[in-house]
Amino acid sequence: MNLGRSYKIAVREARGLLWSTGGGLIVGTFWAATGLIFTLNLFQFERGIRLAAQQASKLQSGPAGVHINDWVVSQTFDLTGGVLFIFFIPLLTMRAFAEERRTGNLELLMSQPLAGSELLIGKLAGSVLALVSCLSIFLVYGVVLGIVSTPDWTATLVGALGLVLLGILFTSIGTLLSVLTRSPIEAAVLTLGILLLIVTGPAMMSNGPEWVRGMAEFLSVEGRFRDFSHGVFDLSHVAFFLGSSLLLWAASLRGLDIVRWQG
C-alpha cells in the first residue's frame, strides 16, 4: 500500500471541501453555531458564578462549586457532538464518493494504479482532515477559557479527543453511505437519518426489558461520548469508537467492490 497516494487524495479532498463556495458556507455556519453555543455557555457560567456568590453571601458560607468545565466545556462539546455533528458531517461526507461517481471522476480514479484501500483511506483522511480543520476553532475557545477562568485542561483535552473520535465514527458512517449511493443528496439524507437514529435510538430503548437496556447502553454512542466530554477517559470507549470505525471502513471497501460490480 502506498500511503503517499492516499495523502495526495486526502489533501485534495480536504481542499475541495474547505476551499469551495459551498464548503466555505458550511464551515462558516459550523463555526458560527459552535461560537454561539460557546458564548451562550459562557454567559450561563458567568450567571452561575453570580448566583453562587449571592447564595454564599446569604448563607455566609464558601461559594458553591461552579466549574467552567461543567458549565462551558462539557456543554459545548455535548451540543457540538450530539447535535451539530448530526447535521454537519453528512454535508462533509456526502461528496466523497457519491459526487465523484455522479461526475464520472470515480471511473477515472478507479482506473488509476491505485488499490481500493488507498483510495478509501485518502477519502476518509480527507474528510477527517476537513473536520479537524473545522474543529480548530476550538483552539480559540480554549484561549478564551484560559483568559476568563482556570479550566481543567486534562478534562478539556479528553473532551476534545472524544469529539474527534465521534467525528471519525460519524465520518466513517457518512463515507460508507456515500460509497453506496449515486447522489450526494441521497447520501446526506441517509447519513442524517442514521446519525439521528444512532444518537436517539438508545434513549428510545431505555424503557425496554433488561437485555434491551443493556444492549442500548453498550451501543450508546452518545453515552460513551458524554463520558469523554465530562473528562472521563475510558480505554474501552476508545476501542469502541475506533473498532466501529474500522468495521465501517471494511464495509466501505466492500462497497467499492459493489461499485465495480454495478459500474
Next chain:
Amino acid sequence: MRGPKTPESAISEGEDGNRVGDSTQTRPDSSRNAHEAHVTNDTSAPHPIEASRLVKTYGPVRAVDDVSFAVHRGEILGLLGPNGAGKSTTLRMLVGFQYPDSGEVRLQGRDVYRQGAEARSRLGYMPEALPLYAEMTVRAYLGYFASLKGVAGPAQAIDRVVQDLSLEDVIQRPCGNLSRGYRQRVGLAQALLADPSVLVLDEPTSGLDPNQIHDFRSLIRRLGQERSVLLSTHILPEALEVCDRLVILSRGRVVAEGRPQELAGSGSGLHWVRLRAASPIAPEQCERFGLEAEGATGQAAERGGGLVYCVRRDLSADDARALLGLVAENGWDLLEWQTGAAGLEAVFRRLTLGGE
C-alpha cells in the same frame, strides 16, 4: 483512398451538397503501410490488451455478451458500434473500473482484477464523460494525477504532455473554465502522464467541432505510432481514418472484426442506394430492385420536390445495371450509390441493424 468505389457517372451530389463518400477518407496508404510495419502480432509476447469472453448484465439486459478480442502491440484498434452497443461497458471492464459477470481481461499479461494496480500501471485512460475537478488549475490537476500514477519526475512529465498537447495557454486556468476542446486535451494529457504503452480512449472526439476533430484524430494517429491504442467510436469516418483494425459491436456482441478495408469488402454484393423520383415509382419496379419508400410510414418522403426511395440489399450486376438505366431513363436523382466493397457504412448498418 476513397471508400466508395462507384461508377463515376453514378456518383451524384448528396442532399447536403457534398460528394457522397468524401467523408470516408482513410489514412494514406503510405503512412498506413509504414505504421503497419511496426504493428506486431508476436504470439510469444502478451498482448497489450486481451479480453476473453466478457459478459456483463444489468438486470435482464445483457450489455456485453461473450466479447473477446485483443489489441496487438503498436496498433490502433477501433471498437465500433452504435450507441448502446456496449462499447463503454467493455472499456470500463478493460480498465478495471467494472467487474465482468464472467470473463477475463489481461493488460500486458497481467490480470486486471487480480493484479489491478500493477496491471493498470502502464495504462492511460480517457473516459467519455471527461471528468475534471472544476476548481483545480490544469497544472494542479495534472500534478494530482501524476502523483496518483506514481510518475517519477512529475514536473517533467507535466511539461512534456503540456507541450505535446499545446496546453501552455491554459496551464494556469481552472479546469472549470476550459472549452470542450481543451477539456478533451487535458483529459488526454492526464492519460499520457505516465507515458503509458497502452492508451484507451472512450469516444475521444465526442462533442468537438470539425476542426478540433481533425486535430484530435491527427493526434491519435501520432500517439498510435509509439503505443497501442484502443478507441471506441460510433463515427465511421473516424474509424476509417484512424484505426488499423476494427471490432464491430452490436447489442453487446462482436459481430465483425478485421481491417477496415476487409470489413468494407465483406458484403461485396450489397448495394446501398438512395434516389429521388419526381413521381411514385411503379410497384413492380420497386419489387424487382427492392426499392423501399424512405420513412417509417411506408410512404415515400417528400424532400427537395421529390419522393425518396432506397435499396439496401444484394443486387446482381445485371440488376444494378438495369437500375442505373432506369435512373437515367426516368431522370431520377441518384443521391447515394455504394457497393459492398466500398460501403463500410452499409456493412455497419447491416451488422448493427439486425439484417436490414
